Every structure is written in C-alpha cells, then in structure tokens.
Amino acid sequence: MIQSLLEPIIMSTLAEATEATGKTFWMPEAASSVAGQIDWILEFINVICYVFLFLVTAVLVWFAVKYRRKPGEHAINDEGPTHGLALELTWTLIPTGLVVAIFWVGMVGYIDLRESPEDSYEVSVTGQQWFWTFNHPQYGVIQSNELHVPLNRPVRLIMGSTDVLHSLFVPAFRVKQDLVPGRYSTLWFKAIKAGSYQLYCTEYCGKDHSKMLATVHVLPEDEFQETMGKFAREYEDLPDNDLPVYALTRLYNRCSSCHSLDGTNSTGPTFKGLWDRVQNGDTVFTDGTTLKDYMGDGGEYEVPENYIRESILNPGKLIRENYANVMPNNFASQLKPRQVEALVLMMKNLDKLTDEGWVGEDGKVQTPEQPAVDSSASAGPGMTEEGG
Numbered sequence: 001m002i003q004s005l006l007e008p009i010i011m012s013t014l015a016e017a018t019e020a021t022g023k024t025f026w027m028p029e030a031a032s033s034v035a036g037q038i039d040w041i042l043e044f045i046n047v048i049c050y051v052f053l054f055l056v057t058a059v060l061v062w063f064a065v066k067y068r069r070k071p072g073e074h075a076i077n078d079e080g081p082t083h084g085l086a087l088e089l090t091w092t093l094i095p096t097g098l099v100v101a102i103f104w105v106g107m108v109g110y111i112d113l114r115e116s117p118e119d120s121y122e123v124s125v126t127g128q129q130w131f132w133t134f135n136h137p138q139y140g141v142i143q144s145n146e147l148h149v150p151l152n153r154p155v156r157l158i159m160g161s162t163d164v165l166h167s168l169f170v171p172a173f174r175v176k177q178d179l180v181p182g183r184y185s186t187l188w189f190k191a192i193k194a195g196s197y198q199l200y201c202t203e204y205c206g207k208d209h210s211k212m213l214a215t216v217h218v219l220p221e222d223e224f225q226e227t228m229g230k231f232a233r234e235y236e237d238l239p240d241n242d243l244p245v246y247a248l249t250r251l252y253n254r255c256s257s258c259h260s261l262d263g264t265n266s267t268g269p270t271f272k273g274l275w276d277r278v279q280n281g282d283t284v285f286t287d288g289t290t291l292k293d294y295m296g297d298g299g300e301y302e303v304p305e306n307y308i309r310e311s312i313l314n315p316g317k318l319i320r321e322n323y324a325n326v327m328p329n330n331f332a333s334q335l336k337p338r339q340v341e342a343l344v345l346m347m348k349n350l351d352k353l354t355d356e357g358w359v360g361e362d363g364k365v366q367t368p369e370q371p372a373v374d375s376s377a378s379a380g381p382g383m384t385e386e387g388g
C-alpha cells in the first residue's frame with residue numbers, strides 16, 4: 001500500500017540527474033548523475049527527523065506543564081485509561097510506514113550505487129600510504145593523484161589497497177567506498193559536469209592520511225580521448241632532458257611499494273645510491289658472483305646502464321643476495337623501450353632530482369612547485385570549459 005502510494009513520488013525524484021546543481025549551504029556541488037537522488041534521500045530522512053524532533057519536544061514541554069504536580073495535589077489517580085487502541089495503532093503504524101519508506105528509498109539508491117552500468121569505462125585504482133594510482137588499461141596510461149575521466153559516461157573504479165584500509169570519496173559525486181587490502185571493491189559514477197573535483201581518502205590510514213588527496217578531472221569525450229592519447233605517447237615526445245622527471249613522477253609509482261628513494265631497504269633494495277653501487281660493481285648475487293664479474297669490455301654488461309635495464313626487463317636473471325626473487329617480471333610487456341630508458345636515467349640522476357626537490361625528506365615523490373610533466377598543465381584545455 002505504502003509502496004504504491006510512494007512509488008510515483010520516489011520514481012520521479014530518483015530519476016537520474018542530467019544537470020549539475022550548485023553548492024548549497026549544506027552540500028557541495030552535485031556533479032554526478034546520482035548526486036540528486038542521494039541528496040533527496042538525505043533530505044527525506046532529515047525532514048522526517050525534524051518533524052519528529054519538534055513534535056516530541058513540543059509534546060514533552062506541553063505534558064511537563066500540563067501534568068506537573070500542582071500545590072496540594074498528592075494522590076495518584078490510577079483510575080485513568082490503561083489502553084488506547086487507536087493511539088497504539090497510530091504510534092505503531094505511522095512509524096512503521098516511515099521506516100519502511102526510509103528503507104525502501106535507501107535500498108533503491110543503494111542498489112543503484114552498487115551496480116555499475118555494463119558499458120562503464122574502467123579504471124583500476126590502488127590506494128597506498130599515501131597516494132593514489134589510477135591505471136587506465138585501455139590506454140596503457142597510469143596516473144598518480146590525478147584521474148581523468150570522460151563526461152557523461154559511467155566510470156567504474158576497481159579498487160584495491162596494498163597496505164591498510166583506505167576509502168575513496170568524491171563529495172561532488174556523492175560516492176564513497178572503502179579499499180580493503182587483499183580484495184577488490186568497486187564504485188561507479190557518471191560525471192555530468194566538466195571540471196576538476198577533489199578526491200579524498202576518508203579513512204584514517206596513518207600519519208600522512210590527510211595528504212592522501214587526488215583530483216578528478218572530468219573532460220568532454222573528445223578532449224578525454226585526446227588527453228589519454230597524449231598521456232599514452234607523452235614519453236615519445238618528451239626531450240631526453242625531461243625523461244628522469246617523467247620516470248620519477250609517472251613510472252616510479254609502479255616500483256615504490258618495494259624500492260624506496262630514501263635509503264631504506266624493504267622488499268627490494270633502495271634506489272638511492274643504486275647508480276654508484278652499480279658502477280662500483282660490488283653488488284653480490286645469490287649465486288656468489290658479483291656484478292664486477294659481468295661488467296666491462298667483453299662482459300655481459302659493458303656499461304652499468306645495461307645491468308639496470310636487464311634488472312627491470314628480466315628481474316629473475318640475477319638475484320641480489322639477501323633478497324627474494326619477487327620483482328614482477330611483466331615490466332617488459334608493460335614498459336616501452338623509451339620508458340625503460342627513462343627509468344635508467346632516473347636512477348642515474350636520482351641525486352640531482354633529490355637536490356631539485358623532486359624527492360622529499362621522507363623519500364616520497366613531491367608534487368613539484370614548477371609545472372612539469374605530471375601537472376594539470378597537461379590537461380589544461382578541459383579545466384575551464386563548462387561541459388554539457
């Protein structure tokens with residue numbers, strides 16, 4: 001009964017939004033197709049709460065005054081009514097109807113949010129202390145702390161964490177989902193207004209949790225295609241001079257879970273000082289040989305660069321003493337030759353990059369003050385245009 005009463009109202013209110021609405025006193029801008037529904041449900045529940053808050057408070061005050069003990073009145077009159085069928089039915093049925101309605105609108109919204117449309121554009125998201133990586137397999141593009149998505153097309157994020165719980169939250173889209181180590185979670189949205197939106201990690205995930213921020217750039221379809229195409233080829237067009245920075249800001253996030261920049265060895269040896277170690281040739285391998293044995297004229301690695309290159313493309317070949325053979329062996333298919341070159345140049349220039357402020361005290365890659373490869377400058381044209 002309640003369902004058939006409410007259905008027309010709900011259906012019209014829960015229809016997919018096609019137009020963004022601005023920021024209100026309570027709410028940030030609503031820039032996704034579900035934001036309108038979510039705000040409506042929230043408001044629906046809020047209004048019910050306000051009505052009851054006032055009703056209960058008013059009755060409370062009224063009864064406190066009306067039934068207060070008056071001077072000279074002692075006896076308790078226990079001859080009053082003990083039952084009121086109509087009253088009991090009222091206070092049972094109305095709240096029941098209301099909670100069913102709340103459940104129902106909430107459930108409809110929830111199911112909508114859980115099930116992404118078939119034709120969604122997919123992005124793999126990795127959360128780790130304390131940055132985001134966004135992988136666009138369709139274009140072979142990996143971004144960190146910046147996510148470009150198409151306008152008016154559903155986007156599905158397939159998310160995982162490499163360390164602790166994180167949670168991805170884009171207030172303007174009204175979507176939020178935890179990232180749980182050891183399993184995938186998903187989330188989808190359809191952005192309906194071009195622009196840049198703040199993305200937060202909204203799970204306290206360690207000391208730099210508050211810095212775990214990213215920006216979502218929503219671009220009209222043609223600009224999106226163009227930008228992704230540009231990202232996919234950018235290393236081809238870059239001057240050699242810019243390759244080390246490119247590798248540090250765009251590629252190193254695929255190595256950072258095992259290789260630090262600040263001298264601490266974890267799963268893999270640190271990249272700090274790697275270039276000097278390789279030149280000296282005293283790296284010892286599990287089979288007792290040292291790098292010297294392979295280097296120099298006529299050796300397998302005539303120049304140190306070749307050892308680094310080989311370590312990336314064929315990591316199982318020589319295993320360093322005290323380390324396990326756990327480095328992924330699929331970089332050969334993931335990285336283009338020029339990207340490998342960029343990584344080698346990054347190792348060679350790591351001290352210089354650190355001096356220039358690309359690597360922070362904590363060994364994390366810094367988002368630089370001067371605009372470089374990774375900045376939103378490369379995504380410029382879409383930022384100011386209003387889509388739609």
Ligand code: HEC
Nearest residue numbers: 254255258267268269308311315318319320323324326327
């Ligand atoms: C899952 C962990 C892991 C990831 C991710 C990883 N590596 Fe490694 N890497 C290792 C381990 C462990 C070693 C040492 C054992 C060995 O020699 O294979 C190593 C060794 C190396 C070496 C040789 C180091 C030396 O001191 O001789 C280089 C160079 C290297 N990795 C580069 C990279 C690059 C570049 C990436 C990212 C594109 C990367 N690795 C990603 C685990 C990893």
Ligand SMILES: [Cu+2]
Nearest residue numbers: 166201205212
């Ligand atoms: Cu986090």
